[in-house]
Structures are given as structure tokens and as C-alpha cells.
Amino acid sequence: xxxxxxxLKYIDGLIPRYPQKRSAMLMVLHAIQEEQGFLSKDAIEWxxxxxxxxxxxxxxxxxxxxxxxxxxxxxxxxxxCRTLSCALRGAYKVCDSLQHELGCGLGQTSAxxxxxxxxxxxxxxxxxxxxxxxxxKLHENITPEKAPDFAAKxxxxxxxxxxxxxx
Amino acid sequence: xxxTERRIIYRHIDEPGYTTDLxxxxxxxxxxxxxxxxxxxxxxxxQEVKDSGLKGRGGAGFPTGVKWGxxxxxxxxxxxxxxxxxxSEPGTYKDxxxxxxxxxxxxxxxxxxxxAIQARLAFIYIRGEMFGGFTILERAIEEARAANFVGNxxxxxxxxxxxxxxxxxxxxxxxxxxxxIESLEGKRAYPRIKPPYFPAVLGLYxxxxxxxxxxxxxxxxxxxxxxxxxxxxxxxxxDSGTHIWGLSGHVAKPGYYEIESGKATVxxxxxxxxxxxxxxxxxxAIIPGGVSMKILRMGEKFKVKLPDGSPGEWGxxxxxxxxxxxxxxxxxxxTSGMIFMDDTTDMVEALANLNxxxxxxxxxxxxxxxxxxxxxxxxxxxxxxxxxxxEDIDLVKTIADQVAGRTICAHGEAVAWPCQSNVPKFRDExxxxxxxxxxxxxxxxxxxxTARTGLRLV
Ligand SMILES: Cc1cc2nc3c(=O)[nH]c(=O)nc-3n(C[C@H](O)[C@H](O)[C@H](O)COP(=O)(O)O)c2cc1C
Ligand code: SF4
Ligand code: FES
Numbered sequence: 001x002x003x004x005x006x007x008l009k010y011i012d013g014l015i016p017r018y019p020q021k022r023s024a025m026l027m028v029l030h031a032i033q034e035e036q037g038f039l040s041k042d043a044i045e046w047x048x049x050x051x052x053x054x055x056x057x058x059x060x061x062x063x064x065x066x067x068x069x070x071x072x073x074x075x076x077x078x079x080x081c082r083t084l085s086c087a088l089r090g091a092y093k094v095c096d097s098l099q100h101e102l103g104c105g106l107g108q109t110s111a112x113x114x115x116x117x118x119x120x121x122x123x124x125x126x127x128x129x130x131x132x133x134x135x136x137k138l139h140e141n142i143t144p145e146k147a148p149d150f151a152a153k154x155x156x157x158x159x160x161x162x163x164x165x166x167x
Numbered sequence: 168x169x170x171t172e173r174r175i176i177y178r179h180i181d182e183p184g185y186t187t188d189l190x191x192x193x194x195x196x197x198x199x200x201x202x203x204x205x206x207x208x209x210x211x212x213x214q215e216v217k218d219s220g221l222k223g224r225g226g227a228g229f230p231t232g233v234k235w236g237x238x239x240x241x242x243x244x245x246x247x248x249x250x251x252x253x254x255s256e257p258g259t260y261k262d263x264x265x266x267x268x269x270x271x272x273x274x275x276x277x278x279x280x281x282x283a284i285q286a287r288l289a290f291i292y293i294r295g296e297m298f299g300g301f302t303i304l305e306r307a308i309e310e311a312r313a314a315n316f317v318g319n320x321x322x323x324x325x326x327x328x329x330x331x332x333x334x335x336x337x338x339x340x341x342x343x344x345x346x347x348i349e350s351l352e353g354k355r356a357y358p359r360i361k362p363p364y365f366p367a368v369l370g371l372y373x374x375x376x377x378x379x380x381x382x383x384x385x386x387x388x389x390x391x392x393x394x395x396x397x398x399x400x401x402x403x404x405x406d407s408g409t410h411i412w413g414l415s416g417h418v419a420k421p422g423y424y425e426i427e428s429g430k431a432t433v434x435x436x437x438x439x440x441x442x443x444x445x446x447x448x449x450x451x452a453i454i455p456g457g458v459s460m461k462i463l464r465m466g467e468k469f470k471v472k473l474p475d476g477s478p479g480e481w482g483x484x485x486x487x488x489x490x491x492x493x494x495x496x497x498x499x500x501x502t503s504g505m506i507f508m509d510d511t512t513d514m515v516e517a518l519a520n521l522n523x524x525x526x527x528x529x530x531x532x533x534x535x536x537x538x539x540x541x542x543x544x545x546x547x548x549x550x551x552x553x554x555x556x557x558e559d560i561d562l563v564k565t566i567a568d569q570v571a572g573r574t575i576c577a578h579g580e581a582v583a584w585p586c587q588s589n590v591p592k593f594r595d596e597x598x599x600x601x602x603x604x605x606x607x608x609x610x611x612x613x614x615x616x617t618a619r620t621g622l623r624l625v
Contacts, residue, residue: 017331019288019372025353026336030295051353064355065336067295083257084458085415085506087520121339121524122257123296126415126504127422136298 001046007035011050021051025061029068038069066120074109074116076158078102079133082119085126093144094130095119101151114158170435173401173427175409176385180268187303189310192271198316200392201275205282205324212283216387218395220407224261225251225342225380226457226502227577228490231387235284235377237367244374248286249351250277252293252300252381253335253342256457257524258504261411261423262381266293266300270307274330276384278317279391281328284377289328292347295336304332339528343576344378346530357532358576382411402428403474406489410503414441417448417509429489436488436505448509452593453483455493456501458521459581461588469496498588514593515600518563518585519547525582532575539570540582553608555601564590 003011011031015024028050032043039062048055062068080086080095095106099117104110107118125131128140134154142150179185179195189197204212217232238246250273254262265273273291281289293301308330311317319327338356340346345364346356348371363369370376379387386408390398399407406428413423419442426436437443437450444450454462463483472495473479486492493500508517526544531537543566546559567586570579590597 017329020352022353023333023351026295026334026350030334030336053353057354060355061353065295065338067337082520083524084454084517084520085258088416088506088508088512088517120296120337121527122255122259124254124260124263124294126258126260126506127413129415129421133296138296138299 001042003032004035007031015050022053022057025051025058026065029058029062033068037072040070074104074114076115076154077133077135078115078117078154079120079123080117081121081123081125081129081131081133083122083126085122086129086131089129090144091130094132094142094147097144097147098132098151101148102154115154169439170426170431172424172440173409173430174425175389175401176272176382177264177411177423177425179272180264185268187268187270187307189271189307189314192269197271198275198311198314200388201279201316202322204279204391205322205326209283209285212279212391215395216283216390219390219398220395220405221383221386221390221398222406222490223380224382224386224410224502225378226256226459228499228501231379231383234367234379237365238284238377239368239375242368242375245287246284247371247374247376248277248281248284248289249344249347249371249376249378250289250291250381250384251342251344251347251378252291252297253347254297254381255294255339255342256459256502256504257521258413258415258454258457258506259502260413260415260504261502263297263300264411264423265381265385266297267303270300270303271311272385272388273304273381274307274311274317276386276388277330278311278321278328280377280379280384280387281330282321282326283387285326286328286377289330290351290371291330291332292341292351293332293334294341295334298334301332301334308332338530339524340530340576340578343578346576347378348376355530357530358578360575402430403487403489403491405491410488410500412436412440412488413504414507415504416506417445417450417512418507419443419445426488429487429492431488432484433486433488433505434484437484437507441507444507444509448511450507451510451512452508452514454506454508454585455498456503456505458506458524459584460493460501461498461584462592463496463498464592467496467592471495513551513600514589514596515547516551518589519544519551521585522547522582525578529578529582533573533579535570535573536579536582539566539579542566543582543586550597550601550604553604555597555604557598557601557605559601560590560594560597 011028014027018024044058045055048058082091102115109116130142132139132142213235221231222228277289335341341350341356343358345359350356366376401408409425409427411425414421424440452462452464469481471479490500522544526540529536529540563586567583571583
């Protein structure tokens with residue numbers, strides 16, 4: 001496991017804050033995924049050692065929580081909320097449109113490796129529906145009419161300055 | 168006279184120039200309540216909260232003071248406080264505003280509550296998707312620690328408490344308090360069975376634990392500011408304080424409005440605050456407080472007992488905005504996130520959308536919830552896709568009836584209630600939809616136009 005000094009230091013600072021090491025699980029996994037883009041078998045074993053649990057205990061967490069993944073995704077992670085309040089205001093059309101513009105199927109990554117488009121469940125921003133999360137940032141009121149321009153904006157950002165690789 | 172807001176929790180939310188830093192919070196009187204309260208006896212503070220009649224704002228509406236009173240003190244184990252910032256009930260976005268725009272209010276409420284129950288450590292469990300909120304809270308806690316509002320020997324009182332902000336990772340079930348506790352222990356968020364696992368007795372690390380919603384902890388701050396008896400005068404008997412109503416769906420002006428409990432009606436909310444339905448449409452149905460609550464159909468009439476004790480009748484728009492009034496109409500105000508659906512909404516599709524949510528979010532421990540939610544999703548989706556059969560209508564209801572009350576946690580009720588209310592109330596729409604599908608199957612020549620929109624609502 002090759003984690004950066006920064007991430008290692010962060011993780012080492014995190015664990016002792018909890019009354020029990022294992023409690024740091026989600027936070028440690030977030031930190032590793034943030035740096036490496038996904039959680040590899042190595043990452044799972046490393047976390048297990050670090051938290052003094054069997055690898056299975058980490059694996060069952062990784063496979064339970066939707067935000068954790070075991071395979072790389074596109075450089076930009078586009079998550080469209082599909083739950084009722086967003087759906088009532090056109091989320092499904094928004095999602096179709098983003099897939100079309102960014103060149104990928106639902107839950108898939110575009111051929112150039114740049115974009116992954118997914119549906120997610122309610123992200124607690126229902127009053128400004130439809131909403132789309134790109135990487136970690138929430139974008140509100142992305143109506144079907146605005147979706148093509150929104151996709152264009154994501155594309156432009158991605159070509160101008162690629163965010164740190166998520167691979 | 169149009170109904171008005173009474174902003175207590177949201178007093179500074181969206182105020183021009185109001186920022187998330189400590190200096191701004193203190194300029195607006197921040198941490199003054201803590202300064203006074205920390206000189207008092209913790210038991211007195213618990214009593215104030217009991218006197219206030221405050222009910223939890225996380226959805227279940229359990230009286231906060233009573234819950235605190237359940238703490239097992241005899242065990243001698245450390246007590247923990249957990250702030251539930253998982254905000255994942257669809258239709259709900261009230262805690263987000265506090266976290267992102269007034270984090271110190273939450274921190275002050277958390278420290279006050281932790282002191283009142285004498286917790287040794289407090290956690291804020293924030294949903295994973297709110298990464299921005301996580302960093303805002305971390306920074307705010309740093310500031311509060313530096314100013315000695317959090318940490319060791321707070322303001323020289325001898326009381327110490329630290330707050331850890333902990334991120335979830337995208338599960339609705341982490342909002343259920345015992346699922347949250349398991350998750351915080353580094354495991355899958357499998358809710359625990361009660362009894363024996365009542366958090367106040369056997370919570371985090373099997374120690375006595377209080378789990379409270381973000382808004383609840385903020386309300387506590389104002390209870391301690393005004394005094395419990397004063398606070399109890401706000402709103403109506405049985406439901407004191409304000410509710411933050413989050414409007415979404417088919418309404419001209421979606422948004423959040425803080426209203427004194429019982430002092431406005433659904434009509435006021437829709438027209439005075441929400442600007443009415445979208446142009447040219449009429450509202451067909453509402454879900455009062457997060458999608459798990461039972462749906463109400465416009466035109467329904469409810470036989471109720473009016474506040475003066477006399478019998479009366481309300482339509483949906485007449486319902487006053489307090490917990491007792493919604494209970495009288497067979498539903499609940501839940502998290503007070505109200506979803507409006509207009510006459511363009513296909514009610515079968517609306518239910519299919521929710522069933523897909525519950526099937527995705529069931530943790531899988533209990534067979535009725537795991538299998539039931541999946542069947543319900545499959546059946547309603549099939550009806551949306553043109554393959555409906557008349558017997559599906561009763562089937563959906565029957566399956567839902569067998570989930571509720573037979574599971575470890577209230578996710579079972581959350582699965583069942585939307586089906587149990589939607590199906591009987593919109594039976595005419597189900598029948599018409601399915602009749603058209605049957606006709607189309609029998610006469611494939613001329614009927615290729617049956618809407619096959621699946622879960623696509625618009
Ligand atoms: C499936 C399910 C999801 C829940 N999600 C949340 C949530 O996101 N936020 C919350 O505060 N409470 C949620 N609750 C309620 C909590 O279990 C708990 O009652 C609440 O946090 C207690 O806080 P309160 O007493 O301040 O309301 C959920 C309950 C269930 C059954
Ligand atoms: S009711 Fe559903 S979510 Fe709750 S414990 Fe059972 S399977 Fe899990
Ligand atoms: S339904 Fe999309 S944010 Fe809540």
C-alpha cells in the first residue's frame with residue numbers, strides 16, 4: 001500500500017480520537033478512497049491491520065455502503081438524485097440528457113475514462129430539485145432544460161484542469 | 168391575514184452577511200446561553216427540557232426530555248451523545264441549512280445537551296454526501312475548541328466534552344438510530360433489536376447513549392435560553408416550538424419556512440409560502456413529512472376533534488401544522504418535509520419511485536422488509552411498464568400489510584405506509600391504468616401508445 005504521507009498522517013491522527021479503533025472504519029476508508037479512487041483488496045487488508053480486525057470485517061463494510069467502490073470510475077463522478085422530489089421536477093430527463101452529453105450509459109464510464117454517471121437516492125436538497133452531485137459538490141436546480149449546458153460546463157472544467165486522478 | 172414565519176432556529180439562516188465563523192456567531196450572541204447554562208446543575212437543564220414539551224425533530228417525534236430521562240445511570244458506564252445528521256428521509260432538507268449556514272448553533276446545542284446528560288464524548292454523524300458540511304463543522308469545532316467552548320474544562324466549569332464529526336457513506340438506514348450506532352462502531356448499519364438495545368441503556372459500545380436530530384439539539388439551545396415553561400407556550404399544547412417546513416415537488420416556490428406549531432394550515436403553507444401549485448395546475452396529493460408518511464389526497468375529509476373539544480371536519484388544506492392535527496388525519500408530520508404532487512402526477516409511478524428507494528435502502532436483515540420491499544418495487548415497476556394485472560392492486564396492499572410491524576426497525580413501516588395509503592386512496596387511478604394496459608394487450612393492433620414511462624415521472 002502506497003499512501004501519501006499526508007493521508008497516512010491524517011489516518012494516524014484519526015484513529016486515537018475514537019474510544020475504539022474500529023469506529024474509525026468509515027473515515028479511514030473515505031480517506032483511502034479519496035486518494036486512490038477506489039478500495040482495492042490491498043486497501044481492505046491494510047485497513048484491517050490498521051484497525052486490528054479481520055479483513056472480512058472491512059470487506060463487509062465496503063460492500064454495504066453505496067459510496068464505497070472496489071473499482072475505478074471516471075475522473076468526474078456525476079450523481080443524479082432520482083428520488084421523488086427530484087423525479088417530480090424532471091430528474092430522469094436530466095439523467096438521460098447527462099448520459100447523452102457525456103457519452104456514457106447509466107452506472108457506466110465514458111470511453112475516454114472521463115465521466116461516470118449514476119443515480120443516487122435523495123441527498124437532502126429536495127427544495128432545489130433536481131440536484132446533481134459532481135465529485136463532492138452539489139449543484140441545484142439542474143432542470144432538464146439546463147442539463148445540456150450543465151454537461152458542457154463539466155466537460156469544459158474537465159479539459160481545462162483535470163482534477164487529481166481518481167484512478 | 169397571510170400566515171407568517173416565526174424564525175427561531177432559522178433566525179440567521181440566509182441573513183445577508185451572516186457567516187459560518189465563530190466571530191459572526193458570537194456577534195449575534197453565540198455561546199452566551201452555554202456560558203450561563205454551564206454554571207447550573209445538569210439535572211435542572213434536563214428538567215427544563217422536560218418542561219418545554221419539546222419533541223424530537225428526527226421524524227418519530229418522541230419527547231426529548233423523556234428520552235433523556237431513560238438514560239441508565241446505574242451502570243456507571245460512560246454516557247455518549249450522538250447528533251443524527253444523516254438527514255436521509257426523502258423530502259427532508261432542513262438540517263442541511265443548519266449544518267451549512269449556522270454550524271455553531273448546532274455545536275452550542277450539542278455541548279449544552281451533552282452537558283445536561285453528562286456525556287463524556289459527543290459525535291455528529293453526518294451523511295457522507297455532505298462533504299462540504301463535514302468540513303464546515305470540523306472547522307467550526309476547531310474554532311469552538313480554541314475558544315474553550317468545546318474540549319477540556321469548558322469555560323472553567325470542570326466539565327469536558329469533545330465532539331467528533333463522523334461521515335457516513337450513503338445509506339438511508341444509518342439514519343435509524345441503532346443502525347447509526349452500529350455504523351459508528353465500524354460495522355454494517357444493521358439496526359439492533361429493541362429490547363434490549365434501547366440506546367439510552369445499551370447504545371454505542373453498549374453504553375448509555377442519546378441520539379438526537381440536528382434540529383432537536385438546536386431547539387434545546389432555545390429551550391435553555393427561554394426556560395422550559397416559556398418555550399412550552401410557543402405553538403399548541405402537545406406540540407411546542409416551531410417546525411421547519413421544507414416544501415418540494417410541484418409547488419411554485421419550493422423552500423423552507425419556520426412556522427410556530429399549529430399557527431398555520433396546509434393551505435397557508437401551499438399558498439402564502441409556496442406560491443400555490445405550478446401555473447395552470449391543481450394539487451392532487453401531498454405527503455406531509457418525508458416520503459415514509461402516509462399520503463393525503465385532495466378532497467379527503469377527516470372527522471376531527473377541534474382544539475376546543477367540539478367535533479369538526481377538515482379537508483387536507485384545513486389541517487393545522489402540528490403533530491396532533493396530522494395524527495387525527497391518519498398520518499404524521501414526520502420530518503416536516505412536505506411534498507406536493509399536481510394533477511400531472513401518475514400516482515402509480517410515484518409509488519414505484521418510492522418502492523425503488525426502499526428496496527435499495529433495506530439493510531436486508533429482516534425477510535419481510537428485504538423481500539417485501541423488492542417485491543413491491545418489482546410489482547409497481549411492472550405496472551408502470553405496461554404489464555399490470557387487476558390483482559396487483561390488492562397484492563401490493565397485502566404485501567405491505569405483512570411488512571409493517573414484523574421487522575426489527577421502523578424501516579418496515581416506512582416501506583409499508585406509502586403503499587398502504589396510496590393504493591386505497593388512488594384505487595381509481597390504479598384500475599384505470601391497468602384496465603388500459605389489459606385492453607392494449609388484448610388489442611395490440613391499435614394500442615401501441617400505452618404510456619411506458621417506467622419510473623420516469625416527468
Ligand atoms: C429508516 C429510518 C431512517 C431515519 N432517518 C433519520 C435521519 O436521517 N435523521 C434523523 O434525525 N432521524 C432519523 N430517523 C429517526 C431516528 O431513528 C431517531 O428517532 C432520531 O434520530 C431521534 O432523534 P430525535 O428524538 O431528536 O427526533 C430514522 C428512522 C428510521 C426508522
Ligand atoms: S426493517 Fe428493514 S431496514 Fe430495518 S432492520 Fe429489518 S431489514 Fe433492516
Ligand atoms: S429527492 Fe432529490 S434531493 Fe431529495
